[in-house]
Amino acid sequence: MIALVFSMVWARRGQALVVALLAMFGVAAAVAAPAYLRAADRATASGQVETAAAEDLAIAVRAYQSDPRTVKPGADLVGPDLERNGSVLLGMPGFDYVYSVEYPTIGVEPSISYATRFVYRQDACEHLVMTAGRCLIGEADIILPEATGRRLELAPGDSIQLRAAVRVVPRGEPPFYAPVGVHKQFLVAGFYRVPDPRNVYWGTHAYFAPSSGLPPGANEPAFVGSATLHAMDRGAVEAGLDAYPRAGALDVDNLPAVRDGLVAMQAGATSLGGGVEMRSELPALLDRIDSGRDAGHRIVPVLAVALVLLACLTIFLAVGYGTEGRRPELAVVALRGARWGQRWWLATGENLVAILIGAVLGCLAGQLLVNAFSAYRFPGVGADPGLDSLRWAPVAAGAAVLTALLAERRQIATPVAELLRRAPSVPTSARAIAVEAVVVILAGVAVVQLTDDLRGVGTAAAALVLVAGSLVAARLLIPLATLLGRRALRRSRIGVALAGFQLSRRPGAVRLFALLTAAVAVIGYAASAVDVAARGRVDESVLGTGAQRVIELGPTGRPNLLAAVRAVDPEGKFAMAAMRLPKDPAAPTVVAVDTTRLATVAAWPSGAPAVESITRALHPAAAPPVDVDGAKVAFDITADGFRPGKAVAVSVVLSPRDGGNDEIVELGVLRDGRQTYGQTVPACAKGCTLNSVRIVGGTGTLDVSGHITVHKLTGGAPGNGVPGDVLTDPSRWRASEGGEIGRSADGLRIDVTSLNGLPSGMFVQPAAAPDPLPVATAGIGALPTIEGLDSRPVRVSVAAALPAVPGAGAPAVLTDLTYADALATDGAASSNALVWLNSSAPADIVDQLAAHGVTVTADVRASQVRARLDTQGPAIALWFYVIVAVLAAALAAGALILAASVDRDRRVEDLSALRGQGLSRAALRQATLWTYPVLIAVAVVAGLGVALLGWWLTGWALPLAGLTPPAIPLAGWPRPVTIGATALATLLMLAGVAVLAGRRTLRRIR
Structure with missing residues (x-):
């Protein structure tokens, strides 16, 4: 019996090959999903690490040590010593550590308003490029920034002196640096340039960040060696221990150990006592990786389930079609008195052998497909294949076998008389309708469950909606095809009528339509998800950034x-x-x-x-600003009504029109009577705009009230004063709480009513806004x-x-x-x-x-943001939908080929007989070539409609923007051009397969 089954497989090896390929696709889908998730996890972690900033990767420990000269002899430093006790922090697997110390010094710069950053950093020479001289060797060596050397006219071999300093901030005066140590002589060994200031090695010290208001190179470090550091007479210092990952340290398999290391490192920092601070953005990076992986694990199964169901439908169709083609053979077996078990084995053995072979090949094909795709899309990351990818393969193979048995059950149970009919009856029984109703109900339940989460039954919601919609569409095919066939026959369009009757009289055509519709629906759903997500990433990168490029300033x-x-x-x-x-x-x-x-x-x-x-x-239009032109700003003011001890001080804010920061001009305390208050403001030589006038009372003074009249406001040069009609027009001014603008023909009248509860005073401004x-x-x-x-x-x-x-x-x-x-x-x-x-x-x-x-501090480009989004979990997971779309198209094409091959012999007989009875060649071509292309065209339209219905019901649940979507409106529907292009590509591909199959049939008709 086994030999007979193998003989049957070989005799119909073409059909067996198609069934094996369809089973292979189904099992490959079940294997590809977990295999792709594994590859996606690796790609997500790798992409996030590659696009992360240095501060996202580094771990910074800062220890603040007081001046050692204030400590009694023999006592420990006031503050933790990372050099001696930092071993408790060395718990990060796969990380390198860099020890550093820095403090301010003075002596080489011409001003004490800023200091030279005196820095020891472990292995600094390996990350610098010497533009002149050499790097550090001796105890008194020092290397300076290239820009500093040019500015101070220094050369390698020159001698300089430095001494430790401390920043002093006197009240009311600019800060400066004062010495706290003795001079030390240094040899300028060379000058350096930093090839990559953003290298994670430099940590979060901002050694090379742009500085506002400082000469070139003044904010960059002067590097020294460890011996120099200890030989220097110094005050308080900031010691640091920076950890940064080696290549592969943040691979997805290492992330749990990294998290444990972070906990241990934080515990070590705490054990060192006060004065130690640990900062890192690495936990946020790990959270982003986990969030991306979680989103991917929600996205991938949605269409993976749909693809497995589609494969089962395809196998059901293929086996059913093949069994229908063997109806006379099964009838002969039954007539010869074969036992029930033998009938089952002879009916199912051929397909079971093909399915088992296809299942074995599918295990291999699924992993190889993911490997090839990962090598193309995620180069250098790898798919990391393993046996875990096969966990769903037995389920898929079992589903394929069960599907085949269900497809053959009806033919085995059919009486011999029915098996011998050339035109089998079309199944319209209540049982078939009930099965389809159950699928529709399951789809509704799954959609309702989606209101909670995209897990459990909700994962299958999209697949069930697509399948249910396809079955409903197929249920409408028989009356529609019959109606069109009868209408064509009445109009003597014989070819079209034969094509319509072929669809209406063949039960396999109904199942084929359901399959084609489901395949197109899966392709359309995949295209919708990819398009919506891509548009969302564009919006998030451009609209979320604000423009194509945003420069941040100091x-x-x-x-x-x-x-x-x-x-x-x-x-x-x-x-x-x-x-x-x-x-x-x-x-x-x-x-x-x-x-x-x-x-x-x-x-x-x-x-x-x-x-x-x-x-x-x-x-909108507003009053013009009040301009003050000239460097000698003068206010002609009368103050009256202020009681003794209740005087007010006045200051004004002037904004240079040609650039520069605002100038705050202190006019001082107003005296009774009419006085002129003036200041020299060089920034206003080219013109300023009056921004505000501030009126403030003395500290703790209550019930301040009085009147102020500004008669004139000039910039020093003739004709540069504010016009009198501007000062006398109350509508051109506004006052804040604490006073009001009064009417006066002699200038701007300000009535101070009360400054109680107004520590900042009251403000008067031009109504220029x-x-x-x-x-x-x-x-x-x-x-x-x-x-x-x-x-x-x-x-x-x-x-x-x-x-x-x-x-x-x-x-x-x-x-x-x-x-x-x-x-x-x-x-x-x-x-x-x-x-x-x-x-x-x-x-x-x-x-x-x-x-x-x-001063530019950062340069953010929308393209960079888009690149980061493209490496996150949702974007990577959606590439699996491309694989799903290709496999769905392959399943549909395979089903078409199988249907055409099974129907070919009988159609050749029927059409050859009609041809002998006078059927025209044109009608013959229509009947042969139009049947499946018309079916495909209708299926494409119906399938895309089902896809859009499925997207409306379930697409909102896909975390396409991650688990924490941005606060911007994202696209919710695919673009019509995307749907149109998908429909056209699918139609051309499947119609091409159908036309080739029809031409082969046409060539056999005589």
């Missing part, structure tokens, strides 16, 4: 920021000044931008009002005030609503930087200044900005 004044940007881009083609307002943690993010350039530079969210309308709403300040909000309802640039509340009016604010998302607020600055009163430099750039920015934009008085 502390600078708002007028200086605006002037610098307008100087490098006077026409507003590529650059825009921006700033994040000081943020209360409980308040939404506020982004202030130069709205006149908003349309040119900023990324704009889809679905938002036109950017031009937002610009008009946020930057609308009040309340217009803003656009995202994700916020009512908003009475925001925190201003000076941290004071600012009244606002909501002028427009946005889906998201560029660079902030939602909830967030967008407003105009010029007006926000005009409402600020502090005159202080801000540390949150930004320059947004579009793709047209010149390559040397950083140098251009630096030349205009701002």
